[in-house]
Amino acid sequence: MFPWSTSIVFDRNSNQALYLQLANQIIQLIKLQILKPNAKLPGSRTLATQLKVHRKTIVACYDELLLQGWLESIPKKGTFVHRNLPVLKLQMLKNDVVQGKEMRSGFPFYRNSNLTQKKFKKEKDVIYINDGISDARLTPLDEIARTYRRIASKKNVFDHLSYGTTYGNDDLRNVLVKYLNSTRGLNVKKENILITRGSQMGIWLSSKLLLKSDDVIVVGKTNYASADHSFMNQNAKLLRVSVDDHGMLTEEIETLCRKQKIKAVFVTSHHHHPTTVTLSAKRRLHLLNLAQQHNFAVIEDDYDYDFNYNHAPILPLASHDSNQNVIYIGSLCKTVAPVFRIGYLIASKEFVDEAAKLRGFIDRQGDALLEMTFASFIKSGDLDRHIRKILKIYQQRRDLFCQLLKDRLSDIFEFEIPAGGMAVWIKLNPKYTWDEFSSKAEEQKVDIGNWRRYDLANQGHNYIRIGFASFKETEIRDLVNRMEKVVQNL
Numbered sequence: 001m002f003p004w005s006t007s008i009v010f011d012r013n014s015n016q017a018l019y020l021q022l023a024n025q026i027i028q029l030i031k032l033q034i035l036k037p038n039a040k041l042p043g044s045r046t047l048a049t050q051l052k053v054h055r056k057t058i059v060a061c062y063d064e065l066l067l068q069g070w071l072e073s074i075p076k077k078g079t080f081v082h083r084n085l086p087v088l089k090l091q092m093l094k095n096d097v098v099q100g101k102e103m104r105s106g107f108p109f110y111r112n113s114n115l116t117q118k119k120f121k122k123e124k125d126v127i128y129i130n131d132g133i134s135d136a137r138l139t140p141l142d143e144i145a146r147t148y149r150r151i152a153s154k155k156n157v158f159d160h161l162s163y164g165t166t167y168g169n170d171d172l173r174n175v176l177v178k179y180l181n182s183t184r185g186l187n188v189k190k191e192n193i194l195i196t197r198g199s200q201m202g203i204w205l206s207s208k209l210l211l212k213s214d215d216v217i218v219v220g221k222t223n224y225a226s227a228d229h230s231f232m233n234q235n236a237k238l239l240r241v242s243v244d245d246h247g248m249l250t251e252e253i254e255t256l257c258r259k260q261k262i263k264a265v266f267v268t269s270h271h272h273h274p275t276t277v278t279l280s281a282k283r284r285l286h287l288l289n290l291a292q293q294h295n296f297a298v299i300e301d302d303y304d305y306d307f308n309y310n311h312a313p314i315l316p317l318a319s320h321d322s323n324q325n326v327i328y329i330g331s332l333c334k335t336v337a338p339v340f341r342i343g344y345l346i347a348s349k350e351f352v353d354e355a356a357k358l359r360g361f362i363d364r365q366g367d368a369l370l371e372m373t374f375a376s377f378i379k380s381g382d383l384d385r386h387i388r389k390i391l392k393i394y395q396q397r398r399d400l401f402c403q404l405l406k407d408r409l410s411d412i413f414e415f416e417i418p419a420g421g422m423a424v425w426i427k428l429n430p431k432y433t434w435d436e437f438s439s440k441a442e443e444q445k446v447d448i449g450n451w452r453r454y455d456l457a458n459q460g461h462n463y464i465r466i467g468f469a470s471f472k473e474t475e476i477r478d479l480v481n482r483m484e485k486v487v488q489n490l
Contacts, residue, residue, distance in 0.1 A: 002035070004042065005050045018053055019060035026061070027070055030081055031088050038083045041071070112233060127479050129448045131274065132304070132423030132467035138390055139337040143382050148373045160368040166360040167352070168195020168344075169371035175378050176344055184305065185319035186328070191349045194356050195366050197341035199303055202329035203230050203266075205345060205355045206299050210264050211236040218256060218265040220248050222461070224273040224301065225453035227266055236263075240457050247272055247279030250286040257294045264297040269317050271304055274454050274465040275425045276418040284317055291325035302330045306387050307469075308420040309395040324348040332374060334422075335387060341367075342374050394422060394469045397476060401468040404480040412487045422469035428462045432490055440489045444482040 008025055010018055029035040042050070044058040051058075062079055065071040072082045122128060151157065160169070167173065173190045180186045196202045203226070211217060213235040219228060220243040231238055239262075241252035248267060256262060265287065269279040279287075291298050300317045308314075318328035324347070331343030345355060377383055402417045402424065414427040428434060434451040441448055451464045471479060 004047060007034075008051055010051075010053070017060075019057045019064065022051070022053075022057065022061045023064045026065060027068075030070060030085065033087060035081050037081050037085045037087075039081045041079045041081070043078065123445075126445045126447055127475070127482065129446065129464075130423075130467040130470060131449075131465040132421055133470050134334055134337060134390070134422065135393075135470045135472075136337045136339070138393065140382065140386050143386075144336075144340075144373060144377060147376050147380075147382075148369065151372050151376065152369060157369070160372065164365050164368055166356045166365055168193070168366050169368050169375065172342075172371040172375040175375040179378050180344075180346070183313075184302075185315040186346070187319075188346055192346050192352055194345045194352045194359065195371060196329075196331075196343040196345055196359070197363060197366060198333045198338075198343040199301055199329045199331040200226060200230075200343075201359070201363070202327075202331075202343055202345040203227050203299065203301065205358055206264075206297075206327050206329070207231050207234050207236070208358055209351070209354055210297055210299075215263045216256075216260060217263055218253055220267075220272065221457045221459060222272075222275055222454065222463075223266065223456070224268060224303075225456060227299075227301065228456050231266070243272060243275055243277065245277055247277055247283055248287075250283045250290065253287065254290055257290060257296075262294060262296045264299055265291070266299045266301070267317070268301050268303060270302055270314055271307075271418070271421040273301070273303065274423070274463075276416075276421050276423065276465075278314060278419065279317075284320065288317060288320055288323075288325065292323045296325070298326045300326055300328050302328065304334055304421050305330060306335050307391065307394060307422055309391070309398065310419040313420075318346065327351065332383075335383070340370065340374070342371065390469075397468045397471065397473065398424075400473055401471075401476050401480070404476065408480060408484055409487060412490075423465045423467040425463055426466055428464075430462060434462070434464060436490060437486060440486045441483070443489070444485050446479070446482050446486065 007029070008022060010021055012018075014021065026035065026041075035041075041047070041062070044055050044062065048055040048058045062071060062073075066073060066079075070082060070085070071079055073079050170190070172195055173193045176193055177188060177190055181188060194202075194205075196205070207217075207230045211231060211234040214237055215234075216237045216239055217231050218239050218241060219231070221240040222243050223240070228238065239256055241256070242249045247269065248265075253262075253265060267279065267287070269284060271278060287298060290296075298317060298321075302316050302318075305313055305316070316326075316328060318326040326347070328346040329343070330346075333340060333343065345352065347355070374383075398418065402415070405413055405415065405424075405426075412429050412432070414429075415424050418424055428437060434448065438448050438451065448464065448466075454464050455461060468476065
């Protein structure tokens, strides 16, 4: 006789009903072939007595398992494990698997060596170097939460809780038309704007629509690694051109155009990622002329337009584009906080229409309430007030970080003070490598991350990008102190 009283365990503190707990455990016994097909189960009164539960619990459990097809009831005979259940073939598990150390898929799938998984688990007292992100502690949460609550309490809010358009919320698109036209010199309409979940989605959508296997896209020899991976994921051919103090060398792009068909050029014109340099006016116009002449797209990622310390923001390439060659991508994630996945893709209507259709397959729609919140946040002037506030703070942090590097680590680091953005492009003394520095940095609880992503072209330039905006002044001093100790141990 099967030992029911010792085999079934109830958790009476669980939110799950007792009959479901029992049903799930019986299913498990059947799957493990402890209860085999055609095995007879005790009557409801007998099992209730053995398990010390109400008979109604057993009846409800049997009814559920009968409904699911695990059991069958034969009149005047009783309840049995269904006779026609196939035996589930279970793989013999090794001890390390049983202990949770390893679980492998039971099927083949395609792996992509171009893609990497970022490490997000953080340990206490470790300083994690980033490539330039905002300080989430400065996020205007009170204003955003107040606006969200006001929108969520409106009588017509239920109109926005069902499925909506893949283009993004109309309120936000209309607000962005006015805001971007006035701040970035654009001349767009709502039909030219697709709301995305950050700029990375805009880059991915653009690469899917522009590139197929062996299509050519031009990028910098130093370039935004995530964009490179998006293009490589399409099996596109990446041709790299030089980047100097004035941005990408468009003369090299022109030379490439004479030799082969170019589908697209990717550029971070305002503050080139990762070097932080600005594309000069001459090269901007040259690039636009080349795009028109050779009929290629320009993917312009304007990831940190708002962060300028020495001068007013420089208008994007898209503001000078009269031939619909530019796909302009931006977001509010960098400006406010990365958790708010609000971005935009701006292009010709026909391109936006196609991108909206494609977006629907991976992300049916955005967060309408959050998008309406940010529409109000922008319209009320709260975004501009937030930008003015953090600009002063980030400039102070830039100045302190660069001054400390100059005063205490000038023998080991070479850099130019960036005119904008949230990071410094830093060259390590050629006597050392970032591998050596990273190893010693771990001893000081400094994690510089995957520094190799800054040199996907294998130039050996010995530069990495170090963000300053996300650190308070005391944290900046602590970071420099630790880096100084790293240098002493090299």
